[in-house]
Every structure is written in structure tokens, then in C-alpha cells.
Amino acid sequence: MIYLHVIPPRSRYIGVALFFVILVKRGRTLTAIQDNHERIHLRQQAEMLWIPFLAWYFIEFLIRRIEWGNWDIAYRNISFEREAFENDQNAEYRAGRRWYAWVKYL
Numbered sequence: 001m002i003y004l005h006v007i008p009p010r011s012r013y014i015g016v017a018l019f020f021v022i023l024v025k026r027g028r029t030l031t032a033i034q035d036n037h038e039r040i041h042l043r044q045q046a047e048m049l050w051i052p053f054l055a056w057y058f059i060e061f062l063i064r065r066i067e068w069g070n071w072d073i074a075y076r077n078i079s080f081e082r083e084a085f086e087n088d089q090n091a092e093y094r095a096g097r098r099w100y101a102w103v104k105y106l
Contacts, residue, residue: 019045036091037088040084044083044102079105
């Protein structure tokens with residue numbers, strides 16, 4: 001993990017999975033559930049490769065934002081987030097996770 005002052009600017013989020021690392025706001029600590037959530041995202045990114053993942057994430061967010069009209073609801077309905085939120089409390093999930101498991105959350 002890498003600790004930075006602001007992840008992302010002026011947000012309530014304390015951690016972000018990006019490329020090979022989890023970026024965490026300096027002075028904050030991820031819970032086991034938050035850590036698992038971000039590690040699920042690292043798996044998603046690795047299987048899609050990073051640039052396609054980020055492009056898909058952004059485009060799907062825009063679609064969900066138009067669909068729901070609300071930032072938080074749109075964010076929680078991105079397929080990658082739905083998979084991570086549904087399974088972040090299961091510490092064993094990543095061990096048995098199938099490749100492209102996020103597709104069923106589209």
C-alpha cells in the first residue's frame with residue numbers, strides 16, 4: 001500500500017486500487033473488508049489489463065450516472081463495484097473467484 005495525502009481530492013473515499021497498488025489516504029487505515037474490496041478491484045484490473053479496465057469503469061460510470069441521476073447510486077451500480085461490495089466481507093472470495101466474475105453484475 002502507498003499512503004498519500006488525498007485520494008481522490010475532496011472525497012469520502014479512503015482507498016483506491018490502481019495498477020499494482022492500493023492507494024490510501026495518509027493517516028487512515030483500511031479495515032479488512034475495505035482491504036478485501038480493493039484487492040478484488042486489483043484482480044479485476046489484472047484480468048482486463050489496466051487501461052481497458054479504467055476505460056470500461058469510466059464509461060460504465062457515465063452510463064450509470066445518466067441512468068440513476070445520482071453520483072453515489074451510479075458508483076455503487078458499476079459492475080466492478082457491485083462485485084466488490086457483494087463479496088468484500090468474504091475473506092475467501094478471491095481464492096475461488098473465477099476470471100471475469102464481474103460480468104454477471106452488468
